[in-house]
Amino acid sequence: MSRIVIIGLGAGGFAAVLSARKTDRNAEIVVIDEKDYDLMHPCGIPYLIEGAIGSVGNLKHDLNLPGMRVAHYKNYRAMQIDRANKIVTSRNIFSGEDQDVSYDKLIISTGSIPVIPPVDGIKEFIGKGVFTAVDPEDAEHIRKMSRTAPCAVVLGAGAIGLEIASALSDNGCEVTVVEMLDHAFPKALDPDMAKLLHEYLEEKGIVLKMGSRVEGVQGGECLDKVIVDGEEVPCKFLILGAGARPNVELAKNAGIETGPLGIATDKSMLTSDKDIYAIGDCAQTYQMISGEPGIMPLSTVAYKQGTVAGASAAGADIAFPGIIGAFVSKVGEMEVASVGMNMEAAKKAGYEPVFGKIKDSSRPDWYPNGKEINLKVIVDKVSRKVLGAQAVGFSGAAWRINVVSASIYSGHTVDQLGEIELAYCPPVSQTYDALTKAADLAARKIR
Amino acid sequence: MNIPEELKYTKDHEWLKIEGDVCTIGITDFAQDHLTDVVFVELPEVGDRAEAGKTIATVESVKAVSDVFSPVTGEVVGVNEALPDEPEKVNEDPYGDGWMVKIKMENPAETEALLNAEEYEKHCESGD
Numbered sequence: 001m002s003r004i005v006i007i008g009l010g011a012g013g014f015a016a017v018l019s020a021r022k023t024d025r026n027a028e029i030v031v032i033d034e035k036d037y038d039l040m041h042p043c044g045i046p047y048l049i050e051g052a053i054g055s056v057g058n059l060k061h062d063l064n065l066p067g068m069r070v071a072h073y074k075n076y077r078a079m080q081i082d083r084a085n086k087i088v089t090s091r092n093i094f095s096g097e098d099q100d101v102s103y104d105k106l107i108i109s110t111g112s113i114p115v116i117p118p119v120d121g122i123k124e125f126i127g128k129g130v131f132t133a134v135d136p137e138d139a140e141h142i143r144k145m146s147r148t149a150p151c152a153v154v155l156g157a158g159a160i161g162l163e164i165a166s167a168l169s170d171n172g173c174e175v176t177v178v179e180m181l182d183h184a185f186p187k188a189l190d191p192d193m194a195k196l197l198h199e200y201l202e203e204k205g206i207v208l209k210m211g212s213r214v215e216g217v218q219g220g221e222c223l224d225k226v227i228v229d230g231e232e233v234p235c236k237f238l239i240l241g242a243g244a245r246p247n248v249e250l251a252k253n254a255g256i257e258t259g260p261l262g263i264a265t266d267k268s269m270l271t272s273d274k275d276i277y278a279i280g281d282c283a284q285t286y287q288m289i290s291g292e293p294g295i296m297p298l299s300t301v302a303y304k305q306g307t308v309a310g311a312s313a314a315g316a317d318i319a320f321p322g323i324i325g326a327f328v329s330k331v332g333e334m335e336v337a338s339v340g341m342n343m344e345a346a347k348k349a350g351y352e353p354v355f356g357k358i359k360d361s362s363r364p365d366w367y368p369n370g371k372e373i374n375l376k377v378i379v380d381k382v383s384r385k386v387l388g389a390q391a392v393g394f395s396g397a398a399w400r401i402n403v404v405s406a407s408i409y410s411g412h413t414v415d416q417l418g419e420i421e422l423a424y425c426p427p428v429s430q431t432y433d434a435l436t437k438a439a440d441l442a443a444r445k446i447r
Numbered sequence: 448m449n450i451p452e453e454l455k456y457t458k459d460h461e462w463l464k465i466e467g468d469v470c471t472i473g474i475t476d477f478a479q480d481h482l483t484d485v486v487f488v489e490l491p492e493v494g495d496r497a498e499a500g501k502t503i504a505t506v507e508s509v510k511a512v513s514d515v516f517s518p519v520t521g522e523v524v525g526v527n528e529a530l531p532d533e534p535e536k537v538n539e540d541p542y543g544d545g546w547m548v549k550i551k552m553e554n555p556a557e558t559e560a561l562l563n564a565e566e567y568e569k570h571c572e573s574g575d
Binding site: 355357358359360432437441444445 | 484486487509531532535
C-alpha cells in the first residue's frame with residue numbers, strides 16, 4: 001500500500017487529497033499543515049473587509065478528512081525532507097515536538113510568502129498598522145479599522161491590492177494606492193485597458209500613485225504616515241499587496257532542483273526527485289502557449305496541479321496542460337479579466353502581436369441598462385493564433401475571457417475565435433457580441 | 448458641434464486643412480457623432496493616387512461602414528499610422544489626432560469649390 005504525504009493544505013493540497021483518494025481507495029494519505037483549521041480561502045479576504053462575507057469563520061473551512069481516511073498533522077510545520085530515507089521531519093508549532101513522517105510519494109504545496117518591501121522601519125509596524133492581508137484574522141481587524149480610521153495606503157495595484165483598496169474606500173476610508181510599475185495589473189493588462197480601471201478608481205475617490213514607491217513609514221505606537229515620492233501621506237494602516245515569492249526553502253534544502261520561478265516540475269508536476277511532486281504557488285511549471293517556464297499563483301491553477309499530482313502519486317498517468325493564466329478580479333463594480341499574454345509579453349515572447357479592441361454594451365442598445373464592457377483580443381500576425389485577451393467593464397468580463405481561454409487551449413486562430421457561436425438573449429448579451437467584434441477587428445488588421 | 452473657422456469642408460462631411468499644395472483630410476465632428484464609436488479605419492498607403500470624389504479611406508463603427516471621399520486629386524504623402532490601433536481618436540479629436548490622410552494636390556484650384564465653415568454649418572443644419 002502506497003503512502004502519500006502532502007505538505008500544505010491550500011487549494012492545491014486539498015485537490016491532491018481528493019484526487020489521490022479517487023484514484024486509489026486504499027492509499028494511505030497524510031497531510032502536514034500549520035493551520036489550526038483545515039482550509040482557508042485567501043481570495044475572500046477583500047470581500048471580508050468589504051463586509052460582503054459575514055465573518056472570518058466563513059473563510060475557514062473544515063474538511064471531512066477523517067471521513068476520507070486522511071491522517072492530519074494539524075499545527076505541524078514540515079522542517080526537513082530526508083530524501084534518502086523518505087522521511088519528512090515535522091514540528092508542532094506550539095509544543096515544538098518533532099515527528100517523523102515517512103512517505104512513498106511526497107507532494108510539496110508550501111505556497112508563497114508575501115513580499116515585505118525593503119522600507120526602513122516597516123517590519124516594526126507589522127501588526128501595528130502594517131498588514132500583509134493573507135491572514136483572515138488580520139482581515140477582520142482591517143475591516144474594523146477601515147470603519148474608524150480615516151486613511152489607508154495600499155501597496156501594489158494587483159488583484160488583492162485593488163480589491164482591498166475598493167473595499168476600504170466603500171467603508172469610508174481615504175485610500176491611496178501606490179504601485180511601482182506604471183499601471184494596474186501590470187502583468188495582465190495593457191496600459192490602455194488599465195486606464196479604464198484607473199479612471200473608475202479615481203471616480204470612486206481613490207488616489208492612485210503609479211510608478212511610485214513607499215520610501216518610509218512613520219509613527220509612534222501605531223502607524224501615522226508613509227512617505228511616497230518624498231511626500232508625506234497620512235496613513236493609519238498600510239496594506240501590503242506587493243506580491244509574494246514562492247516558498248521553496250524546504251525543497252531547496254533537500255537538494256530538489258529549483259528554477260528561477262520556483263520548484264522545477266515536469267508535466268506530471270514531478271520535481272527532480274521521482275517520488276516528490278510540487279504544486280501551486282511554490283511550483284515552477286510552464287506556459288501553455290509558448291512552452292516557456294512559468295508560474296501562476298492562482299488557486300485555480302493550484303487546484304488543477306493538485307489534481308494531477310494527487311492522481312499521479314496514486315498511480316495514474318495524467319499531465320498538467322500548462323498555464324494560460326485565466327483570471328478575473330472584481331474591483332468595486334468593475335470586473336477586470338484577462339487570459340494569456342498582453343501585448344508586452346507577446347512581443348517579449350517573439351510574436352508579432354496585433355489586437356482588436358471594442359468598447360461596447362453588454363446588451364443591445366434598445367434594451368435598457370446595458371453595462372459598459374471593453375474587450376481586447378491579441379493575436380499573432382504571423383500564425384493568426386489567439387495569444388490573449390483582456391476584458392474590463394461592468395458585466396460579463398469573465399465569461400468572455402473564459403471563451404478566449406478555451407480558444408487558446410484549443411490552439412485556435414483569430415478566425416476560429418470569431419466563428420464561435422455565442423449564446424444570445426437581450427438582457428444577457430448581443431447578437432453580435434463584443435467578443436466576436438474584437439476578434440473580427442483583430443482579424444481585419446492582418447487580412 | 449465643432450466647426451473650426453480655418454478649415455474647408457465637403458458636403459460629405461470631410462474636412463481639409465490646406466498648407467501650400469498639401470492638404471490634410473479627416474472627417475468632421477458632425478460625421479463622427481453620427482457614426483458613433485469608430486472601431487476600424489482603413490487607410491490608403493503612402494504613394495497611392497487620390498482622385499477627387501473617389502474613396503480614399505473607410506471608417507467603420509459597429510453599425511455602419513462609411514466611405515471617406517477624397518476632395519482633391521493628387522498623391523497620398525502621409526497617413527495617420529496611429530488610427531488602426533486607436534480608431535477612437537476619430538471620435539475624440541476629429542480635427543486633430545483623428546486626421547486620416549495627407550495629399551499632395553495636383554490642382555489646388557479644386558479646393559476653391561469647397562465649403563467654408565459657415566457654409567458647412569448651414570449644410571449640416573439643412574439635413575442634406
